Amino acid sequence: MSNNEYEIIVAGGGIAGLTAALTAARLGRKTLILSGAVPGGHLLSIERIDGYPGFPEGISGYELCPMAQEAAMAEGVEFVPSELIAVTRAESGFTIQAENGSYRARSLIMATGASLKELDVPGETALRGKGVSHCASCDGPMLRGKTAVVVGGGDSALQESLTLAAHAASVIVLQKDAQLTGQAVYQRQVGEQTRISVRCGMQVEAILGAQVVSGVRVRNLATGETSDLPAEAVFIYIGMTPNSGSVAKMITLDENGRIPVDAMLRTTVPGLLAAGLARSGAAGRAVASAGDGAAAAQAADRFLRNGEWQ
Ligand SMILES: Cc1cc2nc3c(=O)[nH]c(=O)nc-3n(C[C@H](O)[C@H](O)[C@H](O)COP(=O)(O)OP(=O)(O)OC[C@H]3O[C@@H](n4cnc5c(N)ncnc54)[C@H](O)[C@@H]3O)c2cc1C
The missing domain is CATH 3.50.50.60 (FAD/NAD(P)-binding domain)
Structure with missing residues (x-):
């Protein structure tokens, strides 16, 4: 595999993306995460994250997010502070255009979240x-x-x-x-x-x-x-708009602009998954986005192992 080729690329460095990348790397996959300069997404600016298991008094985003990033890096995830701009299907996966260059991935997890309206x-x-x-x-x-x-x-x-x-x-x-x-x-x-x-x-x-x-x-x-x-x-704080435009040419988004997925977080395109706020039916809580990230990485790993999709 050449330098810019990965088994799994995760787009988005919020809690869904960080957990997806951590899980993919723990499964032994060569994993890259494309994220903003400081990963964390919405959580980064939240003073007290409520309802996150293990922290009955809450935890601040500026404590939790670096811990999640460090855990992923310790497993070998590569971080590139560059956003995904465009994605197209290639012979065995995807060609991904990011701000700083082009990458190839066999599987892509869209964890690009949503922006406040x-x-x-x-x-x-x-x-x-x-x-x-x-x-x-x-x-x-x-x-x-x-x-x-x-x-x-x-x-x-x-x-x-x-x-x-x-x-x-x-x-x-x-x-x-x-x-x-x-x-x-x-x-x-x-x-x-x-x-x-x-x-x-x-x-x-x-x-x-x-x-x-x-x-x-x-x-x-x-x-x-x-x-x-x-x-x-x-x-x-009047709601959110999903950051899903970069895959809109490959799949039909739902009526709210989110990415439709099945129970394993797979889209209709083999190898393309979505996790967290960017996907249809997202619960809108941090723990749900983290769970999505882990589940999407498991499904991507399974696809890479046996090639089966539906
Ligand atoms: C004010 C506020 C308070 C909240 N409080 C709580 C709380 O107390 N408890 C709780 O459980 N939940 C809370 N939430 C909800 C929680 O923040 C979200 O459910 C969770 O952070 C979503 O994570 P995510 O990774 O799916 O998306 P996001 O946090 O949106 O992360 C997505 C990341 O992807 C990046 N991105 C976007 N486009 C691209 C691209 N093209 N390429 C690469 N990267 C891209 C974004 O910049 C962002 O960093 C709160 C939300 C808000 C707005």
Whole structure:
């Protein structure tokens, strides 16, 4: 096998990709992972990862992710800090174009995750990094004595509003739906935190501010009235868009743009698998993505051993 040829290439260095690569290497496969400069994906910026087995008090992403990377490297996984740009089928596997060059793989595991959605309202792009953020643990400490708005009402929005409440004087959660949708445990904790207020049925129409964020314009969906809420920062957690475009020419994505897989995480293309948030039916929790990574690597190994796919 030449230098740029691998038995298994994993695209994506989140917890799904790190676990897939670790598992593939432990199975004796020559494995490469194409990832961003610092592996970890979403987990990297989460102050306290809840619900991950073995850590009843939670664990921070900046502790867990390097441990997962080191474990994979100790098994012989090669890391290339370069993203997959395009993939095509080759005679015995795939040709993968990455930012830094071209690779061959007999099996490819897509663990490219998903990106947090934008609100797509006036002011958002201009004020990104000037008060508009996706990272509560990074920007929360700068909000002492200030007001933060969190947009969304699911797990991520509620969890990150709790992170922000440790720093900001007040946190306003704006949810478009009539109710919050996050886990009961987060809803209870948010309800008990006096610095957080929740307003349902509110749609953000614009982010206000000249140089930095000064507030948001919201519409009350029940009355149709708009009003301006002063705030120094806006954190947006309104869902995710899967990073699956690079395989869209080879397989038909599902209605949400995710990669359809069977129970063994195999796509309809022999040798191509998907794990974590990029695949159809992903559970959206870190442990589920890690489990996917391990299962996908097992299935890829089996394919390389006996050539059977369906
Ligand atoms: C705010 C927030 C809080 C959360 N809190 C928790 C929690 O407490 N507990 C919990 O269990 N879960 C939590 N989650 C969910 C958890 O983070 C995800 O389920 C998990 O991280 C998904 O892992 P993944 O590897 O599938 O995807 P990701 O974390 O999205 O990782 C995918 C990686 O692939 C990279 N990538 C994308 N495209 C390419 C490409 N073309 N080439 C190479 N690399 C690429 C991305 O940059 C990223 O590094 C939270 C999520 C958010 C947003």
